[in-house]
Amino acid sequence: MIRVLLVDDQQLVRAGLRMLCESTDDLLVVGEAANGHEAVRLAERDVPDVVLMDLHMPGMDGITATERVLRIRPGTRVLALTTFDDDDHLYPALAAGACGFLVKDATPADLLNAVRKAADGGSPFSPPVLRRLVGQAVRSHTFVPDPRPLPELTNRERDVLALIAEGLSNGEIAERLHVGVTTVKTHVANLMAKTGGDNRVRLAVLAIQAGL
Incomplete structure (x- = not known):
């Protein structure tokens, strides 16, 4: 079972991601965070395998949260999931330690496969991001x-x-x-x-x- 932590400041987005993950037999949502501070706290407490990390959030953003999560849970895989696929978000996320980068218009199947790939040690990217x-x-x-x-x-x-x-x-x-x-x-x-x-x-x- 892959333990997943959802991090997004929009409750509706988190609810959709939870429903998607819970529609499978191999993904378990262990927590939800609305900002980076909560993400770090829950990552330390719940020990997720994969964190789906939004990058643009009030307070502590996803870049800083990624760095801090990996500092306390180096075995956790952080997968950036964001509306923006520009270089201003991509390269800082990778530099912070994110293992992959998906945009939110990814299909449900692609997102689920990306989570599984991240948990398996892979580096999933949305096709346009990979090409860039x-x-x-x-x-x-x-x-x-x-x-x-x-x-x-x-x-x-x-x-x-x-x-x-x-x-x-x-x-x-x-x-x-x-x-x-x-x-x-x-x-x-x-x-x-x-x-x-x-x-x-x-x-x-x-x-x-x-x-x-």
């Missing part, structure tokens, strides 16, 4: 270009890698390729093992460098 991160990484040379060709990949692995570079989620890739999500997850795991890319941003950069 990849573009920024390439422009700023955050990832040193690798002159070596990609290792030997199957045709299907190359297809999956190219779609990761487009910012597609596992579910979207599955729909595009007409395969199951579990199959896509297996391909992604194989790609990480073969390329040494330990997250989707790195995989996407490798795909762009390879011209996929």
